[in-house]
Amino acid sequence: ETGVTQSPTHLIKTRGQQVTLRCSSQSGHNTVSWYQQALGQGPQFIFQYYREEENGRGNFPPRFSGLQFPNYSSELNVNALELDDSALYLCASSFPGLAGGETQYFGPGTRLLVL
Amino acid sequence: AQTVTQSQPEMSVQEAETVTLSCTYDTSENNYYLFWYKQPPSRQMILVIRQEAYKQQNATENRFSVNFQKAAKSFSLKISDSQLGDTAMYFCAFIGTQGGSEKLVFGKGTKLTVNP
Numbered sequence: 001e002t003g004v005t006q007s008p009t010h011l012i013k014t015r016g017q018q019v020t021l022r023c024s025s026q027s028g029h030n031t032v033s034w035y036q037q038a039l040g041q042g043p044q045f046i047f048q049y050y051r052e053e054e055n056g057r058g059n060f061p062p063r064f065s066g067l068q069f070p071n072y073s074s075e076l077n078v079n080a081l082e083l084d085d086s087a088l089y090l091c092a093s094s095f096p097g098l099a100g101g102e103t104q105y106f107g108p109g110t111r112l113l114v115l
Numbered sequence: 116a117q118t119v120t121q122s123q124p125e126m127s128v129q130e131a132e133t134v135t136l137s138c139t140y141d142t143s144e145n146n147y148y149l150f151w152y153k154q155p156p157s158r159q160m161i162l163v164i165r166q167e168a169y170k171q172q173n174a175t176e177n178r179f180s181v182n183f184q185k186a187a188k189s190f191s192l193k194i195s196d197s198q199l200g201d202t203a204m205y206f207c208a209f210i211g212t213q214g215g216s217e218k219l220v221f222g223k224g225t226k227l228t229v230n231p
């Protein structure tokens with residue numbers, strides 16, 4: 001069974017640029033959630049994708065957008081990068097059951113630095 | 116609003132001893148799920164333990180156990196026989212719903228150092 005993978009591991013961008021981060025979900029998982037973890041903080045929910053549709057969004061501006069593909073892999077796109085976007089971006093996959101609360105399994109993250 | 120509070124930014128423990136990490140949360144929901152995740156310096160977030168709120172029995176996973184007090188909205192993690200590999204950031208998290216999705220709400224974390 002393959003775990004959650006993310007690419008790239010590190011990225012340096014300048015303010016105003018655009019970035020795309022990628023995530024491959026764990027085998028059999030159809031739900032992908034994205035989180036932003038600023039230095040010294042807990043992760044903050046950005047949005048979730050379920051069966052290729054956005055299924056909930058946190059308090060992030062529209063310049064944060066995403067996609068999910070038929071194989072359930074996902075992309076996070078951030079436009080017009082700002083210095084405060086510097087963070088570790090975590091992807092987590094899960095397979096929601098009827099009872100809910102299924103465990104989310106995390107990838108290693110992408111460290112984004114905006115200069 | 117759903118919030119998770121971890122009041123201990125840093126803790127340390129001697130190898131082989133026991134340590135307890137605190138967590139409180141706030142929610143208006145009656146049924147929910149609580150988690151402890153571990154994030155070692157290599158940064159990959161790993162599930163330590165999961166608790167379903169409707170289950171009164173405290174969850175245990177080998178050396179890890181929780182003390183779940185639903186009325187007090189408290190969910191502490193006990194690590195017994197601490198090992199050097201337990202050194203990590205520990206995050207308490209709660210499954211909340213927003214717009215129909217299930218999002219994890221995290222605390223700010225407790226940095227645990229196990230000393231030899």
